[in-house]
Amino acid sequence: MEKNPGENFCLRILEGALARHRPALLFLVQGESSTGVYQPLQGVGPLCRRYDCLLVVDTVASLGGVSVQTDQWEIDVIYSGSQKVLGSPAGLAPISFNSRALSKIESRKTPVSVFYWDVKHLSNYWACSGEPRKYHHTISSTLVSALREGLAIIAEEGLERCTARHSACAKRLHNGLRGLGLELFVEKEDARLPTITTVRVPANLDLKVLQDYAMKNYAIEIAGGLGPTAGQAFRIGLMGYNATTDKVDLALKAVREGIQHARKLQQTSKL
Template sequence: MATSTAPKSLLRPMTFPRKLLLGPGPSNMSPRVAAACALPLLGHMHPEFVQIMDEVKEGIQYIFQTNNSLTLAISGTGHAAMEAACCNLLEPGDVILVAWNGTWGERFSDMAARNGADVRIVKKPAGSVFSPQEIEKAVTEHGPRVVYLTHGESSGGTLQPLDGMGVVCRRHGCLLVVDAVASIGGAPLYMDKWGIDVLYTGAQKVLSCPPGASPISFSAAAESKMAARRKKPVSFYLDMGWLANYWGCDGQPRRYHHTAPISNLYALREGLAILAEEGLEDCWRRHRRCAELLHAGLEDMGLTLFVDRPEHRLPTVTPVRVPTGIDWKEVSQYVMKHYKVELSGGLGETANEVWRIGLMGHNATPDNVRLLLRALKEGIDHCRSKVHSSL
C-alpha cells in the first residue's frame, strides 16, 4: 500500500503558454520536428531504428562537411558532447590549450581539468576573437597535445574565424577541438577542409530540435590518439569505443550499449532533413540576412552592438548593450508579458550588460526580426517612461 498520496499537481493537465524563443537557445521546433517527436517508439536495436541512426549520421556528416567515419549523435545535450570530447581525447597529464573568450572556453577548461588534463589558457575579453598568429604563439609556448576553440561563442556573440587554425595545429603536432553548438548551420563551417579533429554541436539551436541528441565527429588523427590511450575513458556512457560500435562506425556487428533517446533521434533526423532540403549555403545566407536586418534595426534604435567588427558577429546570437539607466530584466519581462517573446540577458562576463537575441533555425525569419524590434523598442520606452515619471 502506498505511504503517500499522489501529488495534486500531477492530477491536472499540463498547461503552459506558447512562447517565441528568441534567446540563445533552445529555438522553437518546426511543426515537422514536433510531429516526428510523436511517432511510435521503436526498439533501440530494431533494424528500422538502425536505419534512422544511419540517416542521422549521414546528415551530421553533411552539416559538418566531413567524411569522418566516427560521426554520431551523443545521447545527451551539447554539454554531453563536450564531456565526450574531453573524456575520450584527454588523458591525465595531457596539456591542452584552451582559447577562452567567453563562457564556453571557461566551461571546457573546467571539464578538461576534471579529466586530469594540464589546462593552459590563452584569454581574451568577451566579444573578441583569436588570430592564427595568437594561437600559434600560445601553442609554441605551451606545447599542447590538444587545442580548443569556440566557433560560435553565444555568451559574447562572436564568430571565431577557423581557417588556418588547423594548419597551425598540424604544424605543431596537436589536435584541434571546436565547439559549434551555437553556430552549426548558421554560419559556414568545414570540418575536413579546415583541419578540425573533433567537432560537436547541439540539436536545439539551428536544427530546431528538442535538446537531447548532440552531433559529434572525430577525425582519423583523433581516433588514433584515442586508440593509443593507456586507460579507458572515465565514463562508460560516453566511451567512444562503445559508441562507435553502437553507431556502426567500426565495421563490426552492433552491440547494445545503452538505450538511445529514440524520440530525440526521430526529431534530429527530421531537423537534419529540413536543413538538407534547404541546403547548407542557403541556410547560412538566411541566417546572415536575418542577422544583418536585426543589426540594422538595433542601430536605428540607437542601441550599440556588443561585437564591434561585423565579420566577427555570430549570425545566430546577437548581444546588444543595455542602455544606461535601463533595467535589462524589466525590459525582458515586459517583452515576455506583452509579446510572449523570450529576450535573454547576458551570461558570464556579459551578465547585466547585454540582451542576447537568438535567430536560429525555424525562428530565423524577417517577420520574427521585425516583431522582436517592435517589442524591444516598446519595452525600452516603457522602462524609460517609468524612470522619468519617478523623477
C-alpha cells in the same frame, strides 16, 4: 589564451599559444553564445598539424547558421547540438571524429574513468567499430526522428541558402538595433555571430522590465548576459525557423516598445 569579451583570436595569437604551450589538443568555439562572437577557423587546422595538436571545435550555436567545412579546414573533432539552428528538440549532440582523433583514442593507455564518456564504447554502440554491437544506453528514438526532420528541412532549403538567410537576418537586426540607438557588444562586424546578437544594456535601463514586456506582449524571450556579459548585455537569438525578416522586425518592435515602457516606469517612479 585570453581575449577581451567580444573579441576573437587571430592565427598569430593561436600559433603563439601553440608554440609556447605545445598542447595535445586545442579547443575552440566557433559561435560563442555568451558574447555573440564568431571565431574564424580557416588556417587553424594546418597550424595544429604543424604543432602535432588535435583541433576540437564546438559548433553548438553555429552549425547551419554559418559555414562549417570540417574536412577542408582540417578539424579533428567537431560537435554540435540538436536544439539550436538545426531546429530540433534538445537532447542530442552530433559529433564527428577524423582518423587523427581516432588514432589518438586508440593509443590511449589509461582507461576512461567514466563509462558514459568512453568513446570506444560509444563507437561500438553506434556500429562504427566493426565489432558485434554491445549495449551502452537507450537512445531516444523520437529525438533521432526529430533531428532527422530538422536536417531534412535544411537540406530542402539548401545549406548555402540557409547560412545566407541567417546572415541577412543578422544584418537586418543589427541595423535595426543601431537605429534604436543601441550599441552592439561585439564591435568588429566580422567577429559577430549571425545566430546570436549581444547588445549592451543602455545606462539606467532596467533590463528585467524590458524582458518581462517582450515576454508578456509578444511571447519573445530576450536573454540576459552570461559569464562575462552578465549584467552588461542582453542577447537575441536568430536560429533556424526564427531567422526570418518578420521575426527580426517583431523582435525590434518588442525591444523598442520595451525600452519605452521601462523609461516611462522609471520616470513615474521619480514623481
